[in-house]
Amino acid sequence: MNPHAQTVFSYHQRTKHTLQRYAKGPDTLDWDDQPDPFRHFAGCEAMPLPKPGRELDVLFTDLDTPQSIPEQPLDLKNVGLLLELAFGLSAWKEFGPNRWALRCNPSSGNLHPTEAYLISTGNPFIKPGVHHYISHDHSLEQRCLFPDTFHSPGLLIGLSSIHWREAWKYGERAFRYCQHDIGHALGALRYAAACLGWSVELWAEVSDAELAHLLGLERHDDFKKNERESPDVLCRILTKTNNPPMSYQTLSALLPTAKWFGVAESLRAYHLYNWPVIEEIAVATGKPRTEELHLEATLQAPPASACQQRATALIRQRRSAQHFDGKMPPLPAADFYRILGAVSPDTAAFKLWEWPAKTHLFIFVHRVEGVAPGLYALIRDGGALEPLKAATLSMFDWKKQPGPLPLYHLHSGDLRLTAKTLSCHQPIASDSAFSLAMVSEFRPTVETAPWRYRQLFWECGLIGQVLYLEAEAAGVRGTGIGCYFDDSVHEILGIKDDTFQSLYHFTIGTPLEDKRMQTLPAYGHLPNPL
Template identity: 70%
Template sequence: MNEQTQTVINYHHRTKHQLERYAKGPETLDWDDQPDPYRRFAGCESVPLPEPGAELPVLLTELDNPQAIEPQPLTLKTLGLLLELSFGLSAWKQYGPDRWALRCNPSSGNLHPTEAYLINTDSSLIQPGVYHYVSHDHHLERRALFTADLDNAGILIGLSSLHWREAWKYGERAYRYCQHDIGHALGALRYAAAALGWSVELLAEYADDDIAALLGLDRLEDFKPNERESPDVICRIRTTADASSFGIDTLSEIQQSAAWSGRARSLNAYHMYKWPIIEEVSAAAAKPRTEEPHWQAEPQPVVNSSCRQTATAIIRQRRSAQHFDGKTTLPRADFFRLLSAVLPGRKPPFDLWRWPAKVHLFIFVHHVEGLAPGLYALPRAPDAIEPLQAATLADFDWQPVSDILPLYHLYMGDCRQIAKSLSCHQAIASNSAFNLAMVAEFNLDDQPWTYRRLFWECGLIGQALYLEAEAAGVRGTGIGCYFDDSVHEIFGIKDDRFQSLYHFTVGTPLEDTRIQTLPAYAHLQK
């Protein structure tokens, strides 16, 4: 094991929650020190986007066959809609004097460490250059202008993480949550693009340094020292089926022709707590240039949904449930639809994923029609079944439940209290229809950057569950707080071959009528 991989492994074990103690975090939450949730740059030209809120007629269920969706033309209006549905505001909430925004891309604690950038090479759209998207104002800030005549390679979306936003509340474990949020953001981008008839290509070969140079994140003088962004991913948006390829030469040409402007405004935080381990693991998990496969799963059987809502409606109504009623039974057909949506396949969001599945599900079923309460497993790759059986309790029976899904019954019994205790004693894990743990094949193979990729895969799964839960008339919630090794003990996992990286719960929500819901962009209307 090389030194960087060991640093990542050490970080993972150090940031586990234990029954007798939680991972290191702030002793108190200093609300005066909370970072501004909206990054803005001073000294940049602002580029307005068309008014948000446009609807598309495409149903969510039509995304099961994305190739059949008629592509929308690439215009400033459709570009703005892509950004809004991926990273924009979905609503405002108000309780008494407190008011906060929700976004289309979920974030743990609603802290939103993910920043989104547009790289445009199409001179018929807007001036070719690098633009930062400001979700609050639904406009672009032009960070760089490309001075050379470039071949039109279309548009790209870059994502970065501002770790401090998450660490302010969650301390050392925040790096994990930032990676979850990148996965959610990738999923949100893929669903939004699919509704427009477009596809997303994950340009996985590029190094973090390449992405930093392209997005201007390596211009350290443009950022306050404790508020710099870490590069994560770059994606090519394909608006037509015959879009040209995007190679490393194109990337270098773009970088060399950029004239930069602007500096990041302070996030108005004085950084009471410092978490140096986050910078250590971030450096250790930095990705170099690599050769990556263009792997894609075989087509999966489609489990039909009765939902007749549009994709845009479902995307904008997605919420994280705060409380469940603890008694409503989820129809079996909806449960199977939810599980089928997270299997690798040739439909959003997993058709952008370039690697075999490494994350599998262990499901605590509480209230699902036709299924006995207990523990079930959904291996997301056929070759994972035997290793999972070997790594878990010999008492599990591994009996197939369905002819269309790789769902296995393991243990029969009421698991509500177990689920609640494992999820940091949170009732949302026990009062739901089901609660699950995402368990990853934890072999980094001296490629420490793949640690991040495991969390991204979990975030993609979470995004599919969020939207499909809304389509089924219920609601989901991602759970980042759980007792890691206690989860492993319940399943019988005794070593690092498998590790639980994310939890999720789905049920019938209880609405708090004291909280008002307000339109997402009413504040922009004159």
């Protein structure tokens, strides 16, 4: 076996939670040691972006048909809105002496390991080069200045991860959560771009080494040793009318004469724990340059939504529910089918995704109008239906449900206690309308290319971002669940090997609000926003 693939399988096995023990993590949490969630580079030219908070008239339902959305001009005002809706602050929360920020892109434990960089070429409104986005200040720091010789306009977004931000709380399992967050960030970027009449093209061929070179992440002296960033993905922002040809090679040709600025400030922490296995899995899943197949799917609109909110407002109101009302009325069936239809791989939300769907949903239905409580499966790629039938319990009836969705009934019964137990005994999995396990095609994917281990988690995070926003559109709320008992989930489903593995859980229901918490404006702290 490829030694990198063996490292992946070993890491995945050792970071499973079980009913007997949790994956290795810190014995205690020193809150004075919590990493700074906002990275800054000292010695860079900073550029405030135009005032955040602008609304557009585009409705959330309009995002089902992005071709009909008016295209906004490619200018600094709209680029600022893109960054805000994808990675910016959505609110501040205050409870007693404690105050913390929420963002439009969710993160495990609100720790935010994802960093975003804007790469600009040939745009009159911003200097050419690499710019780091600071969500706290809604501003850009110019890390790199390109020679002003490339006149075709281009705008790209690069994403990276500071693994230690998650490891501070979650230990060895943190690498998984960083990958979830990249998927969420990709989804957030897609929704933000769609609001502007733009789209996102994933440059799937680019290697980690190439991306690190472009973003300056291999400049190790610019980062504190334990706080370096790992490259993840590179995307190009496309408009409907002006997309001149561009490739990584055209960008890399600018780098030999580029000028770099700044040094990353310390994230103000003591690094009491060290988790070397995270570096091992990061190396084993490093992505080489690849030749990817660009899938051209015919987009299908999901079942109609009754939501009449502006998309920008709905994106900013997204929250992770902390508690659900277990006595809630059932979720309307129309909302349930709309939510499931929205995660189909042929909807607009997944247009940026360059690869076949590898992740399927096993759904614990608790309270949905007209849907019998029990276990169901949503098969996101028809080719996985028979392998999943063979891999799961023979008692499952796999009865196709009426309607166009590939939704199958497996077992009837009250599974609230089961869902709660599997999700680390968390009531949010049982007090909801429904919860689910995302089960991915695992061993064949990783054996083929170990770096696709990360890709599977990205796909789960992208699905999670769709679920978050669809829940808000339905007037309820969602929460991603990274803590679950891996092999107990497999045992309940009947999965006996690692051909399939559960990689993420999610739950949707009516939230219980903690009225002791005060909600403050996202950018009320800015003194004089432009």
